[in-house]
Each structure stands twice: as C-alpha cells, then as structure tokens.
Amino acid sequence: MASTAKSTDIRIVRSEALKPKPDPEHLGFGKYFTDHMLLVDYTEEKGWHDARIVPYGPFSLDPSAMVFHYGQTVFEGMKAFKTEDGRILLFRPDRNAARFNISCERLNIPAFDEAFFVESIRTLVEVEKAWVPDAEGSSLYIRPFVIATEAGLGVRPANRYLFSVILSPSGAYYSGGLAPVHIRVEDAYVRSVRGGTGFAKTAGNYAASLKAQVIAKQDHCDQVLWLDGIEQRYIEEVGSMNVFFKVGDEVITPELNGSILDGITRRSVIDLLRSWGIAVTERKISIEELAEAHKNGKLTEAFGTGTAAVISPVGRLSWKQEDMRIGDGTIGELSHRLYDAITGIQTGKVADTFGWNLQV
Known part of the structure; x- marks a missing residue:
C-alpha cells in the first residue's frame, strides 16, 4: 500500500442483516463481534491489495495453509473509546502500527504501510461506530492480525497473506473495582x-x-x-x-x-x-x-x-x-x-x- 492511501481506497460492502446489539451490562471480553471486518490480501505479484470492509464471517482456508503448520501470524490489540460528548477516540494507533511491522519483520511477513494501517482501522471503526459502547469502563476492542494463507507444506516464508481487523465491544475489565x-x-x-x-x-x-x-x-x-x-x-x-x-x-x-x-x-x-x-x-x-x-x-x-x-x-x-x-x-x-x-x-x-x- 502506498503511504498516500486514503479511506476511498477501501471498498465497503455493507451487511444486509445487522446483528442485535448485546446487553451493554454483560459484554465481557472478546465474546461479541461487530457486523463488519476489514480484509486486505497480499501476493508477491501485487503486494498488499484489495482492501475491503465486508460482513463479518468465517474465512475459507486450505487445510495446508501455512499459518496452521508454521505459525506465521502477528496481531495487535487496540481500543476505541466513546467520550461523554459522543466523539470516538483511538489511543496511540500509530504506535500499534509501528509495533505491528516490528513483529512482521521478525516473522518474515511483508511490512504493511503504517499510515494505511491507522487509516483502515479508523475507517472500519467509523463504519461500526454504533457498536462503540459508552458505559463506564467499556470500549470497542480492536484486533488487527495477519496470517499466512499460502497452501502447501515446506518450512519457508509464505508468499500469500491475509490482513484482517475484527472488532469486539467489551465491558469494564474490573467489574468489581481495581482489586490487586x-x-x-x-x-x-x-x-x-x-x-x-x-x-x-x-x-x-x-x-x-x-x-x-x-x-x-x-x-x-x-x-x-x-x-x-x-x-x-x-x-x-x-x-x-x-x-x-x-x-x-x-x-x-x-x-x-x-x-x-x-x-x-x-x-x-x-x-x-x-x-x-x-x-x-x-x-x-x-x-x-x-x-x-x-x-x-x-x-x-x-x-x-x-x-x-x-x-x-x-x-x-x-x-x-x-x-x-x-x-x-x-x-x-x-x-x-x-x-x-x-x-x-x-x-x-x-x-x-x-x-x-x-x-x-
């Protein structure tokens, strides 16, 4: 992805069957997921391409997809918060973008443009802004990750990858207070x-x-x-x-x-x-x-x-x-x-x- 990529470079396919929102008092952590997810493909020929926001759903992967066998995968953890005046804020997403690439380099996964990493997440959260909870201590958890999708066995770096971002409304981590x-x-x-x-x-x-x-x-x-x-x-x-x-x-x-x-x-x-x-x-x-x-x-x-x-x-x-x-x-x-x-x-x-x- 070029560093000049903007939200207009992301194709958006909206879900025709929106999910009911979970009870905000019983969100827990990582149990519910929003209506849409972000996907971006990588091939050696095209690099990172075809950024799209699509309805949340399962991936179809070959049983020999290299992530299953050789563990080429990296992820990040981030949050979006709703303020009292209704704004939605991301906390230090540029640092997550930089660390994501540090992890990718160690796992021999192609780097992802950091500006586009932030912009793609911002766009997905904007699409799913109705899912950002506003109860005290709650947030929208953001999970960017990349997996090796090339089909085949053989210990080497893959030449095909999938970058994805999924979102999960989460309740207060300390439901009973800050107990040591x-x-x-x-x-x-x-x-x-x-x-x-x-x-x-x-x-x-x-x-x-x-x-x-x-x-x-x-x-x-x-x-x-x-x-x-x-x-x-x-x-x-x-x-x-x-x-x-x-x-x-x-x-x-x-x-x-x-x-x-x-x-x-x-x-x-x-x-x-x-x-x-x-x-x-x-x-x-x-x-x-x-x-x-x-x-x-x-x-x-x-x-x-x-x-x-x-x-x-x-x-x-x-x-x-x-x-x-x-x-x-x-x-x-x-x-x-x-x-x-x-x-x-x-x-x-x-x-x-x-x-x-x-x-x-």
Missing part, C-alpha cells in the same frame, strides 16, 4: 529468550505461556510472573503484560532486551511518570533483589500494564517458599493515579497534552 491480583513467580518454564520472538506479538508466544498459566490457577494465583530464559533470575513480564515495581522513591520496570514486548501502555506509563517528576528506571531487576526490597519494606507497589487492563495492581507475589504481600490489599496510590490518568485521556475526560488520541 495474586502472582506466581514461574521458575520452571520460560516464555522467551533474547534472539527469539518474545518482543513480537505472535501467537506462539501466547501458546508457550498457557501451561504455566494453568499451573498458576491450580495454585490459586491469578497470573504468572516470568523470569528470563537464560538464568531464570531476572524479571521480564507478568502474564501478557509489562510489569512495574515501586521501590522506595523509584519506579523500576525491566528494560527491553529482545524478549520483552514494547507495550504501548508501558510507554505511556513511563511518559506520565517522567512528566510528573517521578523517577522511573528501565533496567534488569532480579527476583532476589525484589524479595530483598520486600523484606526491607521498600517494595510498596507493583502493577502490570497492558491494553486490556490498563493497570493491573499486584497484591501478592509467591516465589518458592516466599509469600510477598504488597501494600494493604488495595490498589496503591500511584497505580490508581496512573489508571485514572490513562483512562481519563483515552475517554476524553483528561486533557491529552501528549497528543496520543486520534479522533475517528
């Missing part, structure tokens, strides 16, 4: 190593995390805290989110090292903290250092960051025989301030001094 979660430190399985695909949003990373997640649930924990894949000492991510720790007057988050996702919310938290004059450091931090900080009473807050939850406060960390309780069982002051600031900007309730939002 209980995290199990995983010291047997690893999620990724430097040089692998940990920094990319690709399906295999998430498949590799499922076993440890099941074990955590069996131990009555909500999530997994991943350690590095070499020494299994240094903290990387919590579940499918980036993670932050408030130790004394400093906020620490693991540095990007090739196996950690460059989260959009992570970047936003760092920018906010620095704008508030709060010391934030991106560096290696070991589980032993964290345990020592807890023992000395310096670890006062911990939280995960991601598109779905925004801020997920951590109340307990279980590691070997240690049970580290953080705070007083409620969300910490800084975690709450960050949550209010980011969700406020996303929904237009707080001034967007960073220029993060794009109006649909």
Whole structure:
C-alpha cells in the first residue's frame, strides 16, 4: 500500500442483516463481534491489495495453509473509546502500527504501510461506530492480525497473506473495582529468550505461556510472573503484560532486551511518570533483589500494564517458599493515579497534552 492511501481506497460492502446489539451490562471480553471486518490480501505479484470492509464471517482456508503448520501470524490489540460528548477516540494507533511491522519483520511477513494501517482501522471503526459502547469502563476492542494463507507444506516464508481487523465491544475489565491480583513467580518454564520472538506479538508466544498459566490457577494465583530464559533470575513480564515495581522513591520496570514486548501502555506509563517528576528506571531487576526490597519494606507497589487492563495492581507475589504481600490489599496510590490518568485521556475526560488520541 502506498503511504498516500486514503479511506476511498477501501471498498465497503455493507451487511444486509445487522446483528442485535448485546446487553451493554454483560459484554465481557472478546465474546461479541461487530457486523463488519476489514480484509486486505497480499501476493508477491501485487503486494498488499484489495482492501475491503465486508460482513463479518468465517474465512475459507486450505487445510495446508501455512499459518496452521508454521505459525506465521502477528496481531495487535487496540481500543476505541466513546467520550461523554459522543466523539470516538483511538489511543496511540500509530504506535500499534509501528509495533505491528516490528513483529512482521521478525516473522518474515511483508511490512504493511503504517499510515494505511491507522487509516483502515479508523475507517472500519467509523463504519461500526454504533457498536462503540459508552458505559463506564467499556470500549470497542480492536484486533488487527495477519496470517499466512499460502497452501502447501515446506518450512519457508509464505508468499500469500491475509490482513484482517475484527472488532469486539467489551465491558469494564474490573467489574468489581481495581482489586490487586495474586502472582506466581514461574521458575520452571520460560516464555522467551533474547534472539527469539518474545518482543513480537505472535501467537506462539501466547501458546508457550498457557501451561504455566494453568499451573498458576491450580495454585490459586491469578497470573504468572516470568523470569528470563537464560538464568531464570531476572524479571521480564507478568502474564501478557509489562510489569512495574515501586521501590522506595523509584519506579523500576525491566528494560527491553529482545524478549520483552514494547507495550504501548508501558510507554505511556513511563511518559506520565517522567512528566510528573517521578523517577522511573528501565533496567534488569532480579527476583532476589525484589524479595530483598520486600523484606526491607521498600517494595510498596507493583502493577502490570497492558491494553486490556490498563493497570493491573499486584497484591501478592509467591516465589518458592516466599509469600510477598504488597501494600494493604488495595490498589496503591500511584497505580490508581496512573489508571485514572490513562483512562481519563483515552475517554476524553483528561486533557491529552501528549497528543496520543486520534479522533475517528
């Protein structure tokens, strides 16, 4: 796609049978999907072409489609929000576009024009604007993804791909309030190593995390805290989110090292903290250092960051025989301030001094 592509380059085929809207009080997450989806094809001869918005429905793929066998797929997660005055805002879509291409490069998938990535999503959301919920904490979740569709077996990059965007109205992530979660430190399985695909949003990373997640649930924990894949000492991510720790007057988050996702919310938290004059450091931090900080009473807050939850406060960390309780069982002051600031900007309730939002 040329960078000059505009919404007029997208063919729109409207559904003749619109779905009834789900109950806004019981949306959950990822259970309902809108009337339309975006599709764009890729071939070696034409590049990315035939952008179209069509009625939501199943794909027809050959059983030998290479995505099934060799895992060439990348996705993103984004949200659209409705403001009190009826505007619809996208939060930092340019960053999702850039990260999408970083993931594609690692999976050897052809790059997608970033300006058109944003414009195509903006157009689809505009078509489906009636689906953007306006209840407190709700949003329209946006899932762009690409899959290898070439039919045939043989371990090599495919020469045919399909880019798609689907939309799902989603309810408040915290239906019962911002309650801290209980995290199990995983010291047997690893999620990724430097040089692998940990920094990319690709399906295999998430498949590799499922076993440890099941074990955590069996131990009555909500999530997994991943350690590095070499020494299994240094903290990387919590579940499918980036993670932050408030130790004394400093906020620490693991540095990007090739196996950690460059989260959009992570970047936003760092920018906010620095704008508030709060010391934030991106560096290696070991589980032993964290345990020592807890023992000395310096670890006062911990939280995960991601598109779905925004801020997920951590109340307990279980590691070997240690049970580290953080705070007083409620969300910490800084975690709450960050949550209010980011969700406020996303929904237009707080001034967007960073220029993060794009109006649909």
